[in-house]
Amino acid sequence: MSSDREAARRASEAFTERFGTAPEGVWAAPGRVNVIGEHTDYNGGYVLPVALPHTTRAAVARRGDGLVALASLQHPDTAVEIELADLRPGHPAGWAAYPAGVVHELRDRVPHGLSILVDGDVPSGAGLSSSAALECAVALALRDLLGLELGPADLVDVARRAENDFVGAPTGILDQSAALLCTAEHALFLDTRDRSSEQVPFALAAAGLALLVIDSGTTHDHAEGGYGDRRRECEAAAARLGVGLLREIDDVAALGVLADGTPEGDVLRRRARHIVTENARVLKVVATLRGDADPRAIGPVLTAGHESLRDDFEISVPLLDACVEAAVGAGAHGARMVGGGFGGSAIALVDADAVEAVTAAVTARFAREGQAAPRTFVTVPSAGARRLA
Numbered sequence: 293m294s295s296d297r298e299a300a301r302r303a304s305e306a307f308t309e310r311f312g313t314a315p316e317g318v319w320a321a322p323g324r325v326n327v328i329g330e331h332t333d334y335n336g337g338y339v340l341p342v343a344l345p346h347t348t349r350a351a352v353a354r355r356g357d358g359l360v361a362l363a364s365l366q367h368p369d370t371a372v373e374i375e376l377a378d379l380r381p382g383h384p385a386g387w388a389a390y391p392a393g394v395v396h397e398l399r400d401r402v403p404h405g406l407s408i409l410v411d412g413d414v415p416s417g418a419g420l421s422s423s424a425a426l427e428c429a430v431a432l433a434l435r436d437l438l439g440l441e442l443g444p445a446d447l448v449d450v451a452r453r454a455e456n457d458f459v460g461a462p463t464g465i466l467d468q469s470a471a472l473l474c475t476a477e478h479a480l481f482l483d484t485r486d487r488s489s490e491q492v493p494f495a496l497a498a499a500g501l502a503l504l505v506i507d508s509g510t511t512h513d514h515a516e517g518g519y520g521d522r523r524r525e526c527e528a529a530a531a532r533l534g535v536g537l538l539r540e541i542d543d544v545a546a547l548g549v550l551a552d553g554t555p556e557g558d559v560l561r562r563r564a565r566h567i568v569t570e571n572a573r574v575l576k577v578v579a580t581l582r583g584d585a586d587p588r589a590i591g592p593v594l595t596a597g598h599e600s601l602r603d604d605f606e607i608s609v610p611l612l613d614a615c616v617e618a619a620v621g622a623g624a625h626g627a628r629m630v631g632g633g634f635g636g637s638a639i640a641l642v643d644a645d646a647v648e649a650v651t652a653a654v655t656a657r658f659a660r661e662g663q664a665a666p667r668t669f670v671t672v673p674s675a676g677a678r679r680l681a
């Protein structure tokens with residue numbers, strides 16, 4: 293992680309080297325981990341993410357020839373130049389689809405083309421939302437450069453639509469909201485139905501705690517497969533229950549009607565049970581963090597969240613289960629997989645002086661499973677998207 297000033301200088305210099313002129317500015321947006329509230333966002337429920345100190349940066353300038361030029365220091369061999377008018381889903385593909393999708397969303401307001409150089413240190417493919425960080429850095433840049441009247445919720449929607457409609461990943465608003473709205477030393481308590489939010493104090497260090505992020509090294513891809521299946525199952529469960537969104541159910545007893553004796557009914561009941569209990573877990577964690585209780589008390593709630601993702605929502609993988617088990621076994625107060633599932637990262641809430649022991653236990657467990665050592669780092673709740681220069 294570089295300081296904002298160092299990051300701005302690096303992106304600016306790389307932009308000048310690439311495009312022969314200085315950028316008009318540099319913007320940054322962070323990756324995220326979600327403390328609790330997984331897969332609740334597209335069900336109108338609650339989420340509680342924190343921003344990572346790792347960011348994606350976009351150095352941007354307007355240009356006059358109708359082209360969108362996209363370059364990334366992380367993908368030096370795949371720079372893209374495309375006519376503004378030729379942007380469409382699939383063109384461009386790969387990493388460039390994320391910034392291109394945002395430009396496409398705002399195409400009516402982009403007069404004559406753009407040059408964008410991307411740099412960043414959010415681990416990609418780790419379930420830490422490097423894609424949303426990229427979308428949000430570009431969305432913020434375009435708002436500022438083009439003088440667009442877009443509030444934070446509008447920016448979230450622009451970035452989310454880029455992901456849904458241009459990239460083709462049917463996600464909710466968790467990642468983009470975290471990237472744009474989080475603040476340092478706080479978790480963002482967001483009600484995804486009415487979009488109200490609260491910054492909940494989460495000053496871990498003061499409590500002698502650390503939030504350990506463990507990147508399992510198994511990748512995930514939301515654009516295909518399981519994520520979309522879960523979304524459709526939740527919608528099917530809501531339809532059978534006669535509600536618009538599963539958020540409207542707050543008592544698991546109401547889910548009994550889903551169990552109609554068929555295997556499908558049982559699956560829908562378990563999917564819905566995850567959403568209902570997960571919303572309750574978010575409220576429980578928020579109540580603990582708002583009050584005077586020891587924040588260690590949220591640990592078991594996090595672990596219960598993992599068990600629900602594993603057993604009811606069925607989106608964990610054995611390596612993440614092993615990771616959680618090893619972390620808790622070595623003294624973590626709680627641990628769980630984070631993000632969309634089927635790979636990616638886990639978090640563990642640990643006493644600051646136990647970070648080493650927990651990391652060693654997890655690493656040893658990975659070795660026993662025949663896996664390379666995971667990348668781990670301690671994170672602190674960090675700032676949301678901002679202009680750097």
Ligand code: GLA
Pocket residue numbers: 326329330331332333334463464465466467514631632633
């Ligand atoms: C991914 C999606 C989010 C959210 C999470 C699961 O990160 O992008 O919208 O659904 O999975 O909580």
